[in-house]
Amino acid sequence: MSQHGLSEHSHGSFVPLQIRSERPKSTSVSDFAAIDSRQDLWRYLDAGQLKGLDQDVLAEYEAQVSFSSIPGVETYWLESSNEIVGSVGTPEDRVAAAAYTNASKTLVVRVTGELSEPFRIQINGDSLAPSALHVFIEAKPHSKSTVVLNYQGQGVLGENVEISVSDEASLNLVTVQNWSADSVHVSAHFAKLGRNANLKHTVAAFGGSLLRVTPITTFAAPGSEVEMNGVYFANSNQHIEMRPFVDHASPNCKSRVTYKGALSGEKAHTVWIGDVLIRVAAEGTDTYELNRNLLLTDGARADSVPNLEIETGEIVGAGHASASGRFDDEQLFYLQARGIDELSARQLVVMGFLLELLQKTDLPDIVESLSEVLQAKLGQK
């Protein structure tokens, strides 16, 4: 967008990939080949970075999970053999399949009414043993809620999160990954929206050596809306990978996907692959996806690939944009020449860039605590 080494790519046409819907699904680890960077899904990673999450056997994670109790939410652990488990979505890769198979219990969060306060789930790990977790969030018809999944401590966690947003329901789901520096978290989200449903889905990824989130939203009925937002910050040797996918399978739905990332330090690496599929049935679709990355130092790398696949011409709008730019010496000089010291200048730029999306969660306490995390990350390399 500007002269400062920023490469911009913004238009309404599309870059076809393999048919997104045809990606194989299975709950069995053995149906997926051993992970290898020659596979498209894992091309930016080294299997070793998974720290064992691609193994056949993983530990249970139940003990590390705690949650509040508030009116309008039923929460309990369910045997994963129950038929609701897997009813929203099933794994599309080996790590998700391993997590699926090994989580013998599923945490069910069922929202039945309009919540007066956010429902919070705290995941506080204390070991690097590769483990599995399965969460099933169900927003009943006409319910209205905010659900927060807050991950911290130490962990090597493979996870599936199913999200069912029923007819006329509205869910504001926020996940915060703020693990210790040696942690690994690979999480597959499957959201399915009923009729006139509304999902705001926010991923905040800050702490951990490898953070990978693959959130899928499927419009199963007409008239619904999703806003998928993501904010991430990678320091030296951190790998953060976000692969949102919106499946427009029904007519008259609207999606907005916005991910923003900052990178600072040697070998800080972020990957964003944003897929949108507009199926034949999805007339009246309105979609836009955007990814922007800000490189604060040399030696960092941001990969960004938007994919839009359109099977019907009867749509309202479809577009995407992706840009990665650097915070360069000229910008720094400009701010300093107005009296702003170097650290404050970096904070100003990064905070302005990232906080805007977090503010959309309407969770001031999260915005505040993540501002502090960001300040600290800015001070690091």
Place this chain on the structure above:
Amino acid sequence: MAKLEIINLGVSVETDQGTKQILRGVDLTINSGEIHAIMGPNGSGKSTLAYSIAGHPKYSITQGQILLDGEDVLEMSVDERAKAGLFLAMQYPVEIPGVSVSNFLRTAKTAIDGEAPALRTWIKDVKDAMESLRMDPAFSERNVNEGFSGGEKKRHEILQMELLKPKFAVLDETDSGLDVDALRVVSEGVNRIHQDNNMGVLLITHYTRILNYIKPDFVHVFVDGKIAEEGGPELAAKLEAEGYDKYQKAH
């Protein structure tokens, strides 16, 4: 009464072909309330002088001094110079994605003053300053210089100067790229701050047109990295008629 002294200043820059000497002994003293115009051919080093005063890291000082009321400016970091009261309106202001003009202005004001401005008066000050520069209030919510036209960027520089109230301002070709109305509006802004705050001005320009609005006390001819001649406003008219040939031949 403040004083900005540039004494025998030499500046070089690193290029692919090695070190290149650009300034070769510049002497210039500006007192509060004085307006100095600098005119000179392309590439003579005018922007280099401006950036060196502001402390751009690209330029190395090879000799001489810059003093602000006797304080060694060359020892100060870029932000310290701004806090000490120096301001540079840049020839090419840079875009800063993600930072809104209003946030930027408030942060800069807080940094310069050492305390946050009182919210109510600040909002009014910004609004009034934008109005007098004929800037649409919508600019405060846009990102700094992002997508601004050339003229809008220049107005935004003067807006900052008006709000930050420096002791000395260096205006590097602020008049280039302005239409006739904008030239008048921007000049009025400079004159206003000059009068209200007794600000000293170093005005770098190629055109005598702006000097019809902003009346210089002194005109300096800048050639080949130093001042070749000094005079009053009449010198500007002479330069316009005769060009820089005689200075360059003399060299």
